[in-house]
Amino acid sequence: MTQINTQFYKKQAQKAICNTVLQQALLDLQNRLGPATKAAYNSLAEGPALRKTAHDIRMHALENLDILLETLAQKIRQQGGHVFFAKDGETATNYCLEVARNLNVKMAVKGKSMVTEEIGLNTALMRNGIEVNETDLGEYIIQLAKEGPSHIIAPAIHKTRKQIGKLFSEKLGIPYTDDPPTLTKAARRVLREKFLRADMGISGCNLACAETGHITTVSNEGNIRMSSTMPKVHMVFMGMERVVAKLQDHDILFRLLARGASAQNMAGYVSYIGGPRSADQLDGPDEFHLVILDNGRNKILADKEFREVLTCIRCAACLNVCPVYGKIGGHAYGFPYSGPIGAVLTPLMVGINKAHDLCQGETLCGACRKACPVDNDLPRMLLLLRAKLADGDKDWEVERNNPAEKIMFMAWSVLIRNRKLFDMFLRAGYWIQKVFPRENGLLKKLPLGLNGWTASRDIKPIAPHSFILLWKKKHR
Numbered sequence: 001m002t003q004i005n006t007q008f009y010k011k012q013a014q015k016a017i018c019n020t021v022l023q024q025a026l027l028d029l030q031n032r033l034g035p036a037t038k039a040a041y042n043s044l045a046e047g048p049a050l051r052k053t054a055h056d057i058r059m060h061a062l063e064n065l066d067i068l069l070e071t072l073a074q075k076i077r078q079q080g081g082h083v084f085f086a087k088d089g090e091t092a093t094n095y096c097l098e099v100a101r102n103l104n105v106k107m108a109v110k111g112k113s114m115v116t117e118e119i120g121l122n123t124a125l126m127r128n129g130i131e132v133n134e135t136d137l138g139e140y141i142i143q144l145a146k147e148g149p150s151h152i153i154a155p156a157i158h159k160t161r162k163q164i165g166k167l168f169s170e171k172l173g174i175p176y177t178d179d180p181p182t183l184t185k186a187a188r189r190v191l192r193e194k195f196l197r198a199d200m201g202i203s204g205c206n207l208a209c210a211e212t213g214h215i216t217t218v219s220n221e222g223n224i225r226m227s228s229t230m231p232k233v234h235m236v237f238m239g240m241e242r243v244v245a246k247l248q249d250h251d252i253l254f255r256l257l258a259r260g261a262s263a264q265n266m267a268g269y270v271s272y273i274g275g276p277r278s279a280d281q282l283d284g285p286d287e288f289h290l291v292i293l294d295n296g297r298n299k300i301l302a303d304k305e306f307r308e309v310l311t312c313i314r315c316a317a318c319l320n321v322c323p324v325y326g327k328i329g330g331h332a333y334g335f336p337y338s339g340p341i342g343a344v345l346t347p348l349m350v351g352i353n354k355a356h357d358l359c360q361g362e363t364l365c366g367a368c369r370k371a372c373p374v375d376n377d378l379p380r381m382l383l384l385l386r387a388k389l390a391d392g393d394k395d396w397e398v399e400r401n402n403p404a405e406k407i408m409f410m411a412w413s414v415l416i417r418n419r420k421l422f423d424m425f426l427r428a429g430y431w432i433q434k435v436f437p438r439e440n441g442l443l444k445k446l447p448l449g450l451n452g453w454t455a456s457r458d459i460k461p462i463a464p465h466s467f468i469l470l471w472k473k474k475h476r
């Protein structure tokens, strides 16, 4: 799912706002997880300050990424695994296809992985005749519905259980029910059979560790463990930024990841995987492949001001508190990464001009940073992206926004810092606004250039006297 343009963003956002069922789902999600995550951080023995430690761990890893990746690759190879460095999505999918062809893979089971969404892996595999089955329940639902994820860890959050009941009845041929345990059992029955038949297991990777040479996967359904151990080959896709130096770093990051993602102390299933099954092991794949993906991350890493965005561990806590995501949901972002993290990461990956709506659509309220388990300063980077849009930037190939906008804001800056000028401006506005249509004392429509403010709401007119003037009069 990659559809990024202003028209799409506005249309999808409007559609989401008018969808009362989605609005309720988003409200429930944010009311439940927002406060619960905060409480979960407070319940840590180290308190929320542990987020700062996690930030330092992630930044340290990014600053030593070349060494850590090389160490990781070396250890995995020593343990019998294969490691492939992919510069972009196409190279990564081609590698996977080549391995699949060599092993005569006809069917794959897949654990939830945002990085494979990013590169459109499923489409590429299916185009080449390989059946791909998502095994995370949320991903399975949206795969049946032929939709993209609308949340990083709750991909089917936009669907009601009635809609899911109808979908399962149509696609799986079971009698209609909206009872969640019955629906889950139906999915499990289908997926168990897929696990047993699959030739290849595909997963993402939550983190990797250079010290021990393993990747770690986390899930609450146990499906990744089955995808990674039952088929004869396990293929892992990992964003190159996901490695950290030491095993003890994992402990801190996973405690925070579970809290940020779902306000849990720890996820249900955590697997440490460092290669294929050894001769004395009963379970596990015969082949293990780790694909380490760049796809624009190197460029971000090289920019000291944007490097921080790569500290992200994809927990989605920022989505669960963001007022914009809470209204427009995930599909409007047009790319798998939605919410505040998507608003920073997507422009850097696909082009700042192309995805300008994403960073300009956020409110800069700062809630995302406070909720983030690794204290990722997304508001700072949102502002930086906007500055690049205002001024242009050669390194990021950004073309300036309309220069008139910058002139207007400069004039506004002069105006609001000069009391006399500002009062004159208000007074002029007060008289000019009289010609605009009103209803119930509110302005219905502003003229061209300002009409965006009244496109979906009426606004209060400028008062005849400013608060300061009234205050002065009262206390004269």
Ligand code: SF4
Binding pocket: 260, 311, 312, 313, 314, 315, 316, 317, 318, 319, 341, 368, 371, 372, 373, 374, 375, 376, 378
């Ligand atoms: S930016 Fe922080 S809160 Fe948002 S997904 Fe990444 S780690 Fe989670």
